Amino acid sequence: MTPPLHLSLAGQAVDVLREQVLTGEIPPGSRVNEVEVAQKLGISRGPLREAIRHLASEGLLTLVPHRGAFVPDASPDDVRALFELRTALECAAAELAASRRTDVDLVRLHEVCAASRSNYHAGQPFPYRLDLAFHQTLLDAARSPYIAEQVRLVQQRVVLLRSALEDDPPHQHASMDDHDELVRAIEDGDAARASTVMRRHLSRVCAQMLTSLNH
Amino acid sequence: MTPPLHLSLAGQAVDVLREQVLTGEIPPGSRVNEVEVAQKLGISRGPLREAIRHLASEGLLTLVPHRGAFVPDASPDDVRALFELRTALECAAAELAASRRTDVDLVRLHEVCAASRSNYHAGQPFPYRLDLAFHQTLLDAARSPYIAEQVRLVQQRVVLLRSALEDDPPHQHASMDDHDELVRAIEDGDAARASTVMRRHLSRVCAQMLTSLNH
DNA sequence: ATGTTGTCAACTGTCGACAGTTGGCAGTTC
DNA sequence: GAACTGCCAACTGTCGACAGTTGACAACAT
Structure with a gap:
């Protein structure tokens, strides 16, 4: 027990x-x-x-x-290679989520998106906490335990490169829009679009990380 | 040194x-x-x-x-979830290989395919050794170290479910055809087709594994 | 015969101590 | 003054022994 x-x-x-x-x-x-x-x-x-x-x-x-x-500190090449792995995993997760999501999953995804926006307007710190929550909720909807486990590990390594966690309002805004669009694609059961949006989203995050690495 | x-x-x-x-x-x-x-x-x-x-x-x-x-023994659900992960990783690797491969990579890929066929006609045992070699060569061409590392780990776990390694000639033949088609797509730099072929290939391997699990 | 309880052997979890290697520093030489 | 050499302290790699937990078996009660 x-x-x-x-x-x-x-x-x-x-x-x-x-x-x-x-x-x-x-x-x-x-x-x-x-x-x-x-x-x-x-x-x-x-x-x-x-x-x-x-x-x-x-x-x-x-x-x-x-x-x-x-404790490793990452080079730009590391970041790029890491995001190639993350993109492979999360795009697959997005496709699976689009084809397997239940109504409960959709409710949860909408909740996390709404929480992100209210948190953003309230100016709360640590916005990446809710970003992680969104990706976690999406993984739950994908119902692929091994993919979920690997994404968890990759996300940890990304957090380790916290240099990009500086609150960048334009970037946060774009991310929330990406999330909303992802939820719509998943809601429609459109696996291809979900994958495409996820790829664009992660590409944006990776670029943001690379620029903040160079100060 | x-x-x-x-x-x-x-x-x-x-x-x-x-x-x-x-x-x-x-x-x-x-x-x-x-x-x-x-x-x-x-x-x-x-x-x-x-x-x-x-x-x-x-x-x-x-x-x-x-x-x-x-030592873990796998259930059918485990096999399916594991191949979802493997598909996510290797499809991404196939896309990257299609866009990054050099002439040397192509030579090596052709070599491995040729070796597989000659080995097959000679009736050599352990054909999966050359299957692993093919996937390894493709990963080298993809030039994404983190993806390569994860694929290596997943392939190990697949080998652990050796139940499907029984030499099944029809399956081997289909796999070699898949490999050839993959090389052509990579040669053409056609990332989308490479991904599609890889997905079909792994889907076939997964199915083969599931049937041989049920004896 | 069946279910319960007490006991025990086997094994994992943890600890403190010794041995081997590494990087740095002082001393020496040119 | 710069480069080389030998020594040393600090740390990791390894070992053997003790403590706590688990699952199984036996004895007993029902």
């Missing part, structure tokens, strides 16, 4: 470290010292090593033999 | 275990005993645990808390 009320130490360490890496508390380029972090978390090096390896498998850390684990 | 002439014990254990899992030496459904395997490999439990976690992150093992690691 109560599956694992308390996770293993390694699992807890994964959660804590992931949060610290994604929020930038451990900045890109810096190293993760095993003994230091283990003491700070109050655990031994064994579980911490497992946590580090796990995050490395998610792409949130890069391992260098005999040197340790580093 | 000689980067790591001898890998870490964990790295070696990963290679050995992956081979054993993929060849079925450790059959699906069976458990991996940490102390037993560690002794057999002549290493300690620490490095072996890291190897097990690594393979789990690749989808070749599933971890159950306090129970251990198991």
